[in-house]
Structures are given as structure tokens and as C-alpha cells.
Amino acid sequence: MKIILFILLLLISTVSFTFSHQRVIAVSDNEALTIGMKIWFNESGGKLTGLVMWNQGEKCASLGIGHFTWYPYPLGSANDGFPQFVKYLRQQGIAVPNWLRADAARYAIWSNREEFIAAEASRQMYELRIFLQESIAMQARFMAHQLETVLPKLLANIPPHERPYVCTQFYKLAHTEAGLYAMMDYLNFRGNGASNSYGTNNTGLLRVLQDMRYAPPMATPVQAFTWSAKNALTRRLAHASEDSQDTHWIVGWLKRVDRYEKQ
Numbered sequence: 001m002k003i004i005l006f007i008l009l010l011l012i013s014t015v016s017f018t019f020s021h022q023r024v025i026a027v028s029d030n031e032a033l034t035i036g037m038k039i040w041f042n043e044s045g046g047k048l049t050g051l052v053m054w055n056q057g058e059k060c061a062s063l064g065i066g067h068f069t070w071y072p073y074p075l076g077s078a079n080d081g082f083p084q085f086v087k088y089l090r091q092q093g094i095a096v097p098n099w100l101r102a103d104a105a106r107y108a109i110w111s112n113r114e115e116f117i118a119a120e121a122s123r124q125m126y127e128l129r130i131f132l133q134e135s136i137a138m139q140a141r142f143m144a145h146q147l148e149t150v151l152p153k154l155l156a157n158i159p160p161h162e163r164p165y166v167c168t169q170f171y172k173l174a175h176t177e178a179g180l181y182a183m184m185d186y187l188n189f190r191g192n193g194a195s196n197s198y199g200t201n202n203t204g205l206l207r208v209l210q211d212m213r214y215a216p217p218m219a220t221p222v223q224a225f226t227w228s229a230k231n232a233l234t235r236r237l238a239h240a241s242e243d244s245q246d247t248h249w250i251v252g253w254l255k256r257v258d259r260y261e262k263q
Helices: 002-020 029-044 081-091 113-118 123-134 136-156 160-174 177-190 205-214 221-238 246-262
Strands: 061-063 068-070
Touching (some): 029 136, 029 177, 068 081, 081 136, 123 136, 136 160, 136 177, 136 205, 160 177, 177 221, 177 246, 221 246
16 A cells, blocks of 8 residues: 555656646846846956857857857758857847848858958958847847756756756746856856766766755755855866866856855
């Protein structure tokens, strides 16, 4: 009898969980612009030039507040960050520059970094930067959409008994501006972490959500998220080699995360 009761309770909790994570993240106009501006300053100091970049040694351009990837032909894909953003805008009925319509946004308009640098003063480069500057709020909405679409992947990579906790923390954070910003920004610069949620060096979003349970008592969701993120980053540093790039970036990472609970 106890076994039957346990199975029934498990089925009920599974059904409840299935419906509970199918909520939609609502982002107001003010929240979208505020969060977008914060991420822009985090990624490129709020500089207009930072909205269209091609860094040394990289195979693609990085566009927008979240540095959405845009690969040249034949490396490009419709699933890359910038083509997905353009598709999202068109689905929302938002106008985009004529030369980005249809499938034109699939591949970067520069074949390599040298072409990118040579086109620095071109009309298209100017239009692209202005377009991205004027669409900061929509970029933030797109990133919120990406955040929510990654949730099923996160949940699929952890044991069933952990899923309700992670889902609950996710939406507790998502329903506040500070929490939503924290998750969007962290996902953008540390990734989702779904492929290795238990690895020592994993610092992705999933691991941070999982480890919020160990935060100090009485911590708010944002405080618990910040604590967990800082803990994950310092743990990674402890296992890094002396010549690892982590030792160079860790101070900036911790300062960035520390701002989450000070918004």
C-alpha cells in the first residue's frame, strides 16, 4: 500500500512539475531597456563600437549587447546568435535593415576579420551599429526568450528528483528584474553548463541554480544565486593551473557577479 501511495505521489508531483515550468517570462519595456543597458555595459562598456566586433583570433563577428555570433559563409548557420535575433525581430513584426531581410542575415557580410576591419567606415557598418543601438530593449527580450528556451535542456540533464527545485529557483529569479538580469547575464558569459552539471570546473547556469540550496540561510533568491555563482567561479579557479586564463579573468568575473544583488 505504501509503495502504491508513493508511486501516486510521484506521478502527481511529476504532472504538477510538467505544468509548472511551462510559464512565460514577462518583461516590461522598462525592464527590457534597463537589463539591456546593464548587459551592454558588462560586455563592452556601453560603447557603440562594442555592438559590432570581430576579436583577434575568432572565426566570427560578435554583435549586440550579448555579442551574438555571426559566422561568414560557409561556417554560418541559421541557428547562430545573430541570425536567430533577426528572425526573432521579424516574428515580432519589428523592422530590420533591408539588407538583413529574408535569408541575408544567415551569413556575415564579411568573410574574415581583415574584411571586417576594412569595412569599418562603410554604410552597412554604420547602419548595423545604429540598428543595434536602437534595439537594445528587443535584444534583452530576445535574451530572456533564449533563457526560457534553455530551461528544458537544463532540466533534462539532471536527475528527476532535482528538477522541481531547479525549476522553482529559476522562476523565483525570473519573476524579479534583478533575478532575471542575473540569469540572463550569467547565461550569456558563462553558458548553460548542461553538458557537465556535476563537473568540478563547471560554472554554467545549471550548476549555479543547483547549488543555490547551499547558500546562507535567509538569503533572498538573488543573494543565493550570487553566492552560488561566486562559489562556482572560485572553485573553478582553485582547480585551474597557474597559467590558466581563469586567473586573469576571475577578478572581473567576481565583480560582475557581485553586482547582481546590488541592483
